Amino acid sequence: xxxxxxxxxxxxxxxxxxxxxxxxxxxxxxxxxxxxxxxxxxxxxxxxxxxxxxxxxxxxxxxxxxxxxxxxxxxxxxxxxxxxxxxxxxxxxxxxxxxxxxxxxxxxxxxxxxxxxxxxxxxxxxxxxxxxxxxxxxxxxxxxxxxxxxxxxxxxxxxxxxxxxxxxxxxxxxxxxxxxxxxxxxxxxxxxxxxxxxxxxxxxxxxxxxxxxxxxxxxxxxxxxxxxxxxxxxxxxxxxxxxxxxxxxxxxxxxxxxxxxxxxxxxxxxxxxxxxxxxxxxxxxxxxxxxxxxxxxxxxxxxxxxxxxxxxxxxxxxxxxxxxxxxxxxxxxxxxxxxxxxxxxxxxxxxxxxxxxxxxxxxxxxxxxxxxxxxxxxxxxxxxxxxxxxxxxxxxxxxxxxxxxxxxxxxxxxxxxxxxxxxxxxxxxxxxxxxxxxxxxxxxxxxxxxxxxxxxxxxxxxxxxxxxxxxxxxxxxxxxxxxxxxxxxxxxxxxxxxxxxxxxx
Amino acid sequence: xxxxxxxxxxxxxxxxxxxxxxxxxxxxxxxxxxxxxxxxxxxxxxxxxxxxxxxxxxxxxxxxxxxxxxxxxxxxxxxxxxxxxxxxxxxxxxxxxxxxxxxxxxxxxxxxxxxxxxxxxxxxxxxxxxxxxxxxxxxxxxxxxxxxxxxxxxxxxxxxxxxxxxxxxxxxxxxxxxxx
Numbered sequence: 001x002x003x004x005x006x007x008x009x010x011x012x013x014x015x016x017x018x019x020x021x022x023x024x025x026x027x028x029x030x031x032x033x034x035x036x037x038x039x040x041x042x043x044x045x046x047x048x049x050x051x052x053x054x055x056x057x058x059x060x061x062x063x064x065x066x067x068x069x070x071x072x073x074x075x076x077x078x079x080x081x082x083x084x085x086x087x088x089x090x091x092x093x094x095x096x097x098x099x100x101x102x103x104x105x106x107x108x109x110x111x112x113x114x115x116x117x118x119x120x121x122x123x124x125x126x127x128x129x130x131x132x133x134x135x136x137x138x139x140x141x142x143x144x145x146x147x148x149x150x151x152x153x154x155x156x157x158x159x160x161x162x163x164x165x166x167x168x169x170x171x172x173x174x175x176x177x178x179x180x181x182x183x184x185x186x187x188x189x190x191x192x193x194x195x196x197x198x199x200x201x202x203x204x205x206x207x208x209x210x211x212x213x214x215x216x217x218x219x220x221x222x223x224x225x226x227x228x229x230x231x232x233x234x235x236x237x238x239x240x241x242x243x244x245x246x247x248x249x250x251x252x253x254x255x256x257x258x259x260x261x262x263x264x265x266x267x268x269x270x271x272x273x274x275x276x277x278x279x280x281x282x283x284x285x286x287x288x289x290x291x292x293x294x295x296x297x298x299x300x301x302x303x304x305x306x307x308x309x310x311x312x313x314x315x316x317x318x319x320x321x322x323x324x325x326x327x328x329x330x331x332x333x334x335x336x337x338x339x340x341x342x343x344x345x346x347x348x349x350x351x352x353x354x355x356x357x358x359x360x361x362x363x364x365x366x367x368x369x370x371x372x373x374x375x376x377x378x379x380x381x382x383x384x385x386x387x388x389x390x391x392x393x394x395x396x397x398x399x400x401x402x403x404x405x406x407x408x409x410x411x412x413x414x415x416x417x418x419x420x421x422x423x424x425x426x427x428x429x430x431x432x433x434x435x436x437x438x439x440x441x442x443x444x445x446x447x448x449x450x451x452x453x454x455x456x457x458x459x460x461x462x463x464x465x466x467x468x469x470x471x472x473x474x475x476x477x478x479x480x481x482x483x484x485x486x487x488x489x490x491x492x493x494x495x496x497x498x499x500x501x502x503x504x505x
Numbered sequence: 506x507x508x509x510x511x512x513x514x515x516x517x518x519x520x521x522x523x524x525x526x527x528x529x530x531x532x533x534x535x536x537x538x539x540x541x542x543x544x545x546x547x548x549x550x551x552x553x554x555x556x557x558x559x560x561x562x563x564x565x566x567x568x569x570x571x572x573x574x575x576x577x578x579x580x581x582x583x584x585x586x587x588x589x590x591x592x593x594x595x596x597x598x599x600x601x602x603x604x605x606x607x608x609x610x611x612x613x614x615x616x617x618x619x620x621x622x623x624x625x626x627x628x629x630x631x632x633x634x635x636x637x638x639x640x641x642x643x644x645x646x647x648x649x650x651x652x653x654x655x656x657x658x659x660x661x662x663x664x665x666x667x668x669x670x671x672x673x674x675x676x677x678x679x680x681x682x683x684x685x
Contacts, residue, residue, distance in 0.1 A: 168585065
């Protein structure tokens with residue numbers, strides 16, 4: 001029970017006025033970002049990151065992670081009241097949430113959404129509290145080959161398990177890894193892919209790319225759509241909240257199932273989006289009366305929201321324990337760690353106890369405070385949508401530019417951001433996924449270092465990746481995942497696995 | 506129960522029409538993107554080959570890792586190119602309609618100008634011009650509201666970043682006149 005003691009220590013780190021105020025500011029900004037169209041979790045965190053450069057790492061991560069929780073909460077507001085998912089992972093929440101609002105049960109639906117978000121992240125945080133220290137102490141024994149094998153596993157699982165066309169994932173990932181290599185080579189000190197440009201000497205900053213890819217491109221995409229909206233306004237009374245909470249125990253199976261799905265998909269790079277849909281579909285399949293889903297059933301709100309939050313939170317587990325982010329937003333937080341001078345990886349738990357346990361404690365506290373905050377302030381946030389997009393869009397552009405410039409004080413980075421904005425817009429429209437790109441860009445140099453160190457250690461023999469049981473099984477698993485679609489197809493042909501047929505409707 | 510009778514209604518006066526003709530199909534863009542990526546992969550691959558993509562006594566040379574990545578990138582984009590060429594004939598899904606393109610340009614061009622102005626006049630002047638101009642010209646919002654919003658937002662940004670958090674932004678002649 002060492003974890004409990006350390007957690008209490010984390011709370012002690014956290015309970016200062018300054019941190020609590022930062023936490024509130026983070027949550028409010030996060031909900032704001034989650035509600036606004038054209039901004040989401042990753043964009044919000046990326047744009048607001050420069051604000052934290054002058055803070056100490058613990059305050060900074062507390063504020064940033066609170067922005068993230070806030071964004072997760074905020075997405076539900078627009079899905080339920082306006083039938084507009086503020087985030088992709090709240091699409092499934094609209095299926096039953098919006099019908100509930102139409103029936104005049106908006107307050108009930110919102111309470112259900114916020115409460116289940118809370119439960120989902122609580123389960124995930126519990127998992128992090130007890131599992132992350134174990135994984136990281138195990139990973140302390142890792143050498144370069146093991147680390148490279150784990151990176152390989154991450155990349156391969158994106159290709160093998162992703163829903164996008166395989167070659168598009170490969171393109172996105174190799175492009176990210178390549179761009180991560182631009183600039184000075186850390187091992188030999190030689191310049192690579194700079195083509196004589198002094199600006200490229202610094203390399204392509206990960207955060208600049210992210211601000212362009214997610215911030216600017218999202219503005220361009222949002223403008224393509226009709227931005228008129230019409231929705232319900234709601235305020236939540238204590239009576240409704242208590243009513244929903246009284247009924248909670250009835251839905252424990254749904255809540256538990258969704259939490260489990262969410263945690264699983266959050267740790268593996270499946271993501272909150274897949275988790276929310278899977279949570280919804282499974283709740284529907286196991287219900288006695290599946291046809292009542294989609295007509296305003298409260299379980300239809302519980303299931304996807306719990307899963308989305310469990311997944312969004314547990315995505316931080318591999319980031320903390322191994323230095324490998326489980327989602328786009330986690331990747332940005334990882335980029336932040338590096339800016340603050342922390343070296344992500346298993347050593348974090350040893351060298352920066354205050355930081356890690358402060359962060360974990362802030363997950364508990366941030367969720368409690370967030371729940372109270374959203375329940376009491378929904379009407380204010382819903383009315384943010386009255387602000388015309390023509391006013392919001394240029395402000396977001398300016399914030400993006402400030403963020404991009406602040407990272408290295410370079411005008412070139414503002415142009416780079418604009419370039420990445422266009423790339424992000426085009427990639428999104430032709431279905432090249434951005435998450436593998438982000439992940440590759442942030443992990444690229446670490447993966448390369450691990451590879452080169454293992455090669456130097458073994459004298460250039462690739463067998464080093466099968467030199468012991470641990471590294472061998474990770475590498476083999478990675479390669480199996482890379483070719484998973486092929487293997488799955490072969491197994492099905494031989495008749496080893498039964499392919500689920502779509503049920504007749 | 507709760508008061509859900511209050512409706513929030515927001516209109517979009519310059520929304521793109523739904524029946525606008527397509528400018529270009531997704532397939533065409535996919536072909537163009539794959540060609541560009543292929544060119545990039547060849548350029549980077551060549552550069553890395555030059556840097557040294559083989560082994561020496563100390564292990565892999567600096568160009569080794571990125572060289573093979575450019576090979577993978579080239580392979581992926583070649584595959585994408587062929588796939589897009591094959592499916593191009595049948596499926597013609599729209600990449601962007603004319604009305605959508607106009608709207609996207611309505612954001613992109615001001616953003617481009619904003620970056621240019623930032624380079625010469627500093628970020629805060631550019632920010633004021635972008636917000637006021639965009640609200641007035643694209644959003645058709647009253648002039649005084651646009652100017653006021655732009656001024657307030659820019660001022661808040663200045664106080665937050667340059668004064669409170671010491672994050673220094675690029676500045677031009679106007680800020681210099683005030684002694685910053």
